[in-house]
Amino acid sequence: MFQRGVATFGLDYGRCPKWLFERMVRLGQEMIEVMIQEYGPDEFLKRIADPVWFQSLGTVLAFDWNASGLTTTLTAALKEAIRGREKDFGIFICGGKGKTSRKTPKEILTWGHTLSLPFEKANQLVYNSKMVAKVDNSLVQDGFQIYHHTFFFSQNGAWAVVQQGMNTQSVTARRYHWFSDSLSFHSLKGSQTMVIEPHQGIVADQRKKVLNLVSKNSVATQNTSVGLVNQNFLSLLKDVKLLAKYSSEFSQMVKLGNKKQQLTLLNLESREFKYHPVVKENFFLNKYLQKILYRLTEEKPENYENLLATYGVGPKTIRALALVAEIIYGAKPSYEDPARYSFALGGKDATPYPVDRITYDQTINTLKNLVKKTRLPIVEKDKMIRSIS
Numbered sequence: 271m272f273q274r275g276v277a278t279f280g281l282d283y284g285r286c287p288k289w290l291f292e293r294m295v296r297l298g299q300e301m302i303e304v305m306i307q308e309y310g311p312d313e314f315l316k317r318i319a320d321p322v323w324f325q326s327l328g329t330v331l332a333f334d335w336n337a338s339g340l341t342t343t344l345t346a347a348l349k350e351a352i353r354g355r356e357k358d359f360g361i362f363i364c365g366g367k368g369k370t371s372r373k374t375p376k377e378i379l380t381w382g383h384t385l386s387l388p389f390e391k392a393n394q395l396v397y398n399s400k401m402v403a404k405v406d407n408s409l410v411q412d413g414f415q416i417y418h419h420t421f422f423f424s425q426n427g428a429w430a431v432v433q434q435g436m437n438t439q440s441v442t443a444r445r446y447h448w449f450s451d452s453l454s455f456h457s458l459k460g461s462q463t464m465v466i467e468p469h470q471g472i473v474a475d476q477r478k479k480v481l482n483l484v485s486k487n488s489v490a491t492q493n494t495s496v497g498l499v500n501q502n503f504l505s506l507l508k509d510v511k512l513l514a515k516y517s518s519e520f521s522q523m524v525k526l527g528n529k530k531q532q533l534t535l536l537n538l539e540s541r542e543f544k545y546h547p548v549v550k551e552n553f554f555l556n557k558y559l560q561k562i563l564y565r566l567t568e569e570k571p572e573n574y575e576n577l578l579a580t581y582g583v584g585p586k587t588i589r590a591l592a593l594v595a596e597i598i599y600g601a602k603p604s605y606e607d608p609a610r611y612s613f614a615l616g617g618k619d620a621t622p623y624p625v626d627r628i629t630y631d632q633t634i635n636t637l638k639n640l641v642k643k644t645r646l647p648i649v650e651k652d653k654m655i656r657s658i659s
Contacts, residue, residue: 286343294343299351301327302359310623311360311424318422319430319449341434341445342367345420356381356440364421365399371419374399385425395423398450399580401464402431404578405484406446408585408607409465412480413437414444442553465575467516483592483605492574494595495588499577500564506563509594 276574286294305314317323328340349363362381365374375396382392399421404423414435423429431448453468467486483491498506562582571577578588595601 286339291343292349294347295350297330298344298347299355301330302348302351302361303365306359306361312426312428313426314361315422315424316430316449316451319447319452321445321447324432324445324447341443341468342418342430347421357385360425362423363624364423365419367418371417374419374421378423384410391427393466395421395429398429398464399431401579402448402577403433404448404583405464405468406433406435408445408578408583408588409483410480411483411585412444412607413440416446446622463575465578479605480607480609481589481592482604483588485606485608487606488592490601490602491592491595491603494599494601496571496574496577497592498591498594499563500570503564503567506567507560508565509598510590512605513590513594513597556586559586559590563590 302314305317311482317327324344325340328344340436343364347364349366352359364377364381365371378395378399379392381397382389383385399419402421403416403419412435414437416433416435418434420432421429422431427450429450432445434443434445436443453464464482468484482488498509552601562580565582565586566577566580567579568610571580577583577591592603596603
């Protein structure tokens with residue numbers, strides 16, 4: 271079963287040598303061709319959306335397994351590997367790192383025109399790309415700022431996203447994977463939603479306390495947030511100012527260490543909170559935030575995904591609504607990191623379990639068979655087979 275989700279790595283400041291990148295492109299092209307011939311383009315996208323498989327592909331192509339550069343270099347190599355042969359393979363890769371990531375919508379629309387895709391279909395792909403970036407930047411508030419975004423899609427309509435964020439304080443990067451067929455379905459409307467459990471299989475080397483608004487345990491927060499912006503602006507602003515008052519009270523209580531004093535809003539004893547993110551916030555003095563909240567109360571989004579899709583809505587707006595929903599109305603969101611520990615083949619020290627030798631050998635044999643099918647010179651094929659034996 272393929273997993274998709276998040277992986278966390280050390281932040282890599284180096285560059286991939288030209289000689290290595292060129293070889294990654296050549297071998298990557300051969301492997302893509304074999305996979306698509308055997309399994310089809312949609313299956314290739316499904317595997318790209320699996321963080322463990324993606325990581326394995328990067329290491330097979332000889333990149334550092336634990337460096338953030340694997341993400342940016344591998345996606346760039348794959349994009350270069352299919353350049354000029356996109357229609358033959360039936361897959362299309364848009365976006366990339368930094369400024370290139372912001373060109374993703376334009377690249378999607380360009381391919382839509384080239385492929386004569388219906389206007390609505392091309393626009394839907396652009397919407398999906400933008401929303402994936404918004405979800406991982408605003409609804410999973412884990413301290414990582416998205417700086418790399420690559421959008422894969424097939425002519426059949428399947429799509430996958432590999433994007434990465436960085437945390438300069440911890441000097442780490444976290445990678446997020448999406449696959450179109452794995453999105454949750456809205457129980458009431460019977461349609462897919464991008465804001466409830468979009469990352470079903472998540473990989474990381476560490477977990478932390480985050481504001482996780484895509485958790486199914488945050489649905490009450492989502493619904494309350496929608497309700498808040500569907501009231502009039504002055505009522506919403508009043509709630510945000512109450513939140514600021516709570517922040518001030520709570521900060522003083524933490525400093526004083528008063529165990530008996532009670533909070534005025536929810537009437538909860540201070541011993542129930544060792545820390546809460548509202549302590550560091552100061553919402554009501556932010557004019558830009560007030561402008562976005564006013565826009566939301568004017569547009570009155572129908573659901574949480576529409577709320578997030580509204581122009582200008584970002585992490586600050588989402589966090590303000592979530593904290594109002596929790597502190598004033600009792601709709602507590604999830605603060606559990608969506609990341610999970612995961613191992614492909616076990617560990618040499620039997621942590622979390624002994625190495626699965628049978629699966630390990632099968633993996634090696636599969637790689638050998640793939641390499642044998644390539645059109646690379648026999649000398650290079652033999653060298654690669656020996657390196658994985």
